[in-house]
Amino acid sequence: MTISNSSGVSFLDDLERKIADKFPGAFVDKDKARALGLDKALPSFLVDWLVSKFTVGDDVDKMRVKQFVDKYLPDKSKAEHIKSEIVGGAELKIIDRFGVSVNVSTGIHELSIPSLDLTCQTVLPSLIEKYPRLLSGSEWGLGTLSYNPYVGSKKKGSVVLVDFQPFQAFSIDLDYYIDQRSHFTIEEWIDLIIRSMEYNSDKFTFEQKLLMLARLVPVLQPRVNQIELGAKGTGKSFVYTKLSKYVWLISGGVVTRAQLLYDMSRKKAGIITLYDHIVLDEIQTIDFDKPEEIIGALKGYLESGAFNIASYSGTASSGIGILGNIKLTKDHKPVNPVFVVELPPFMQETAFLDRYHVILPGWCLPRLNKDHIVSGLALNSEYVSEIFHDLRLRTEYYRFVEDSVRTKGDLRDINAVKSVATGLLKLLFPNLDRTSKEEFAEFCLEPAIEYRRNLREQLNYLDPEYKIDIADIRVS
Numbered sequence: 001m002t003i004s005n006s007s008g009v010s011f012l013d014d015l016e017r018k019i020a021d022k023f024p025g026a027f028v029d030k031d032k033a034r035a036l037g038l039d040k041a042l043p044s045f046l047v048d049w050l051v052s053k054f055t056v057g058d059d060v061d062k063m064r065v066k067q068f069v070d071k072y073l074p075d076k077s078k079a080e081h082i083k084s085e086i087v088g089g090a091e092l093k094i095i096d097r098f099g100v101s102v103n104v105s106t107g108i109h110e111l112s113i114p115s116l117d118l119t120c121q122t123v124l125p126s127l128i129e130k131y132p133r134l135l136s137g138s139e140w141g142l143g144t145l146s147y148n149p150y151v152g153s154k155k156k157g158s159v160v161l162v163d164f165q166p167f168q169a170f171s172i173d174l175d176y177y178i179d180q181r182s183h184f185t186i187e188e189w190i191d192l193i194i195r196s197m198e199y200n201s202d203k204f205t206f207e208q209k210l211l212m213l214a215r216l217v218p219v220l221q222p223r224v225n226q227i228e229l230g231a232k233g234t235g236k237s238f239v240y241t242k243l244s245k246y247v248w249l250i251s252g253g254v255v256t257r258a259q260l261l262y263d264m265s266r267k268k269a270g271i272i273t274l275y276d277h278i279v280l281d282e283i284q285t286i287d288f289d290k291p292e293e294i295i296g297a298l299k300g301y302l303e304s305g306a307f308n309i310a311s312y313s314g315t316a317s318s319g320i321g322i323l324g325n326i327k328l329t330k331d332h333k334p335v336n337p338v339f340v341v342e343l344p345p346f347m348q349e350t351a352f353l354d355r356y357h358v359i360l361p362g363w364c365l366p367r368l369n370k371d372h373i374v375s376g377l378a379l380n381s382e383y384v385s386e387i388f389h390d391l392r393l394r395t396e397y398y399r400f401v402e403d404s405v406r407t408k409g410d411l412r413d414i415n416a417v418k419s420v421a422t423g424l425l426k427l428l429f430p431n432l433d434r435t436s437k438e439e440f441a442e443f444c445l446e447p448a449i450e451y452r453r454n455l456r457e458q459l460n461y462l463d464p465e466y467k468i469d470i471a472d473i474r475v476s
Contacts, residue, residue, distance in 0.1 A: 015188055016377040022180045026383040028052055030198065030374045032060045040075050044198060044242040045382035046095075046140070046167070052380060072142070079116045086159055091146045098143050098161065100134040102266050111161050113145075122148065123161040131164055133274045140167040140245055167245065172386045174394075181431040186443065189428065195378035197239050203372050207364070210447060214360055215239055217423030218277040218319035219247065219388045223305050224419050225355065227322045227455070229339055230362020231332070235372075236323045237281045244276070244385040251281040256289040261297055262309040272301070273316045276392060283324040283343060291346040302355035317392070322347070322356070328363050338461040350463045357416035358451035359458065391426045398422045404437050405445065409471025413452055417473050420448035441475045449473060 019027050028048040036050065050068070054061045072095045074082055086092055099112045100123055109128060111121040123134070133139045144163035150156070181189060191201035193216075194209050201209060216239065218224040228236055240247045248271050260278070261270045272278055280286055288294050298320070301307040306315045326342045327335040340348055340359075347353070366372070401422050407414045424444040429435040452470055459466035 013376075015191060018183065018188065019192060019377045019379065022183050023177075023379060023383075025052075026380055027377050028380045029055075029376065030195075030378050031376060034373075036060065036062065036065055038069065040069065040073060042073070043140070043245070043381075045245065045380075045385055048380045049167075049382055074115050076115060076117050079118075082116060083118070083159070086145055086147045087157070089147070091144060091162070093142055093144050095140070095142050095167065098134055098139050098141060098164065100128060102135075102268070104265055111159075113143075113159070116159075118159060121159040121161070127161060127164050131166060133166075134164070135268060135274070141165050142167065168382075168386070172383070172390055174387065174390045177387050178430045181429070182434055186428065186439070192379065193384075193427065195374045195376075196381065196384045197243060198374050198378070198381075199235070200372050200374050204366075208366070210443070211360060211362075211364055212239075213427055214358075214420075214424065214447060214451065216388065216427055217420055218321055219244055220391050220426045221419055221423030222276075222317035222319070222392055224319040224423055225302055225321065225357050226319065226360060226420075226451075227324075227340075227356050227358070228360040228362045229324050229326045229334075229342070230365060231328050231367060232325050233367040234362055234365040235368050236362060237279065240277070240279050240281075240321075243381055244388065246276040246385065246389050247279060248275040248277070249279045249281050250286065252285045254287045254289055255280070255294070257294045257297055257309065260294065261301070261307050262312050262314060264310055264312070267312075269314055269316075272307075272318045272320070273314065275318050276389060277319045277321060279321040279323060281323045283322050283347070286344075288344070288346070291344070295346055295349070295352055299352060299355060302352075326363070332363050334363055338458065340458045340462070348462065350459050350466060353455065353462075354412055354459055354466070356455060358420055358448070359454040360451055361454060391430065394426065396432060397425045400432055400435075400440075401425065401444075404440055404475055405473055406476040407471060407473045409473075410467075411471075413456065413471035414473060416452050416455075417445070417448045417471075420451060421445045424448065437475050445473070445475060 028051050032055070033047045033051045036047065038047070050065055051060055054064045072093060074094060082092060094115065096113055096115045100109050103110050109123050109125065110119065111123045112119045113121065128134055131139065142165045143161050145159050146162050148158055148160045184192060190209050190213065193213060194201040197212065199212065204212065215228065218226055230236065237249060237251065240249050258264065259270055260272055263270065297307050297309060302320065305317065306313065324343060326339050329335055340353065401418050421444045424447060425440060428443050429439060449470065456466065456470045457468055460468040
């Protein structure tokens with residue numbers, strides 16, 4: 001936290017001072033971010049970037065922020081004025097979530113631009129080839145727009161995306177980040193990450209903070225599949241929507257096999273190949289088109305990372321998360337001990353559930369209020385997002401886990417615990433050369449075993465053939 005003396009001068013506490021000292025250029029004052037008072041809802045990584053870009057001395061130049069936002073991040077109230085400029089011949093640049101879809105009837109790639117409330121526009125094919133994530137329907141970046149009065153054989157004008165640069169504010173030195181870990185205690189490092197998730201680390205117990213960090217495991221470790229069930233308002237989806245542009249969140253609506261895995265009519269792989277983690281949020285509100293086909297295809301993918309649709313065979317490294325709200329007692333325990341029955345019926349099949357790695361006990365977390373929101377210094381959200389994305393490619397952490405544990409029993413238990421423990425290791429002890437097996441056991445292995453046990457217990461409730469005890473996994 002930050003305190004002030006009688007003259008109004010701010011002093012940083014020990015952790016904030018250490019953040020500023022060890023991560024110069026990569027931290028942001030979250031109070032300044034909130035004080036911008038932006039009318040437009042933006043992800044944290046973009047707001048943090050604005051603060052960093054327009055901070056002069058100790059203050060944010062709010063006028064320059066406003067001018068920049070008005071020019072490059074327009075809201076819909078200015079949409080008609082901007083469209084008039086483009087149609088009049090101007091070539092304009094804006095920052096937005098650009099999305100591209102294919103019109104099967106015409107064969108044309110159609111562009112959507114939310115801030116201008118425009119759909120059915122066009123995009124240069126070369127940009128789609130260079131930036132395939134545009135086809136996911138939501139890619140933040142700087143787009144250059146112009147106007148073409150003739151599209152195809154019909155004399156029908158269209159706004160055209162002629163250039164695009166994905167939003168990336170940082171060039172990451174991952175080894176530097178790893179080296180800085182040694183300057184923080186485990187408690188400080190946990191608080192640093194919690195703060196960077198935009199939570200006030202002082203308002204949670206140590207156990208709650210570890211649970212909140214477990215939400216990040218699929219962002220750092222490929223093909224980790226998690227379920228989190230708990231009360232409404234505990235921030236289950238917040239971290240995914242705000243922290244990382246490498247996560248795709250589906251909340252409500254209809255989900256199809258073509259969207260997730262492979263679209264046979266377009267001959268295009270689905271979003272599972274484009275993102276680090278796919279999150280099915282508020283799972284009870286999502287409609288699945290032909291759920292038996294989706295579950296059938298997902299079983300193979302959840303098991304091996306491969307999927308087959310008709311004659312197409314694909315692979316990906318994305319994890320698939322499930323978030324849902326369940327009924328709790330007054331003491332914040334699930335009303336029904338078999339709480340997975342609150343999932344959609346087709347997801348209650350044990351063969352499907354067993355392919356998930358863990359269930360996070362979201363019922364242990366409090367409903368968030370304004371006191372839970374961070375104030376003061378934290379790492380820039382975009383910086384954290386890029387660090388976590390790069391850590392996915394580091395394989396030495398899994399080797400450390402393999403060399404540090406001995407196992408006996410169910411192979412799915414073992415693989416699940418190893419994968420989740422590896423993600424926690426990357427998160428909490430990126431500096432492997434200074435990590436003891438005792439620390440690994442306490443903060444990585446034991447939580448992974450506990451979260452897997454939650455899933456194993458549910459499987460046993462549903463089908464007694466699944467033993468309630470998980471495999472024997474311990475530090476060697």
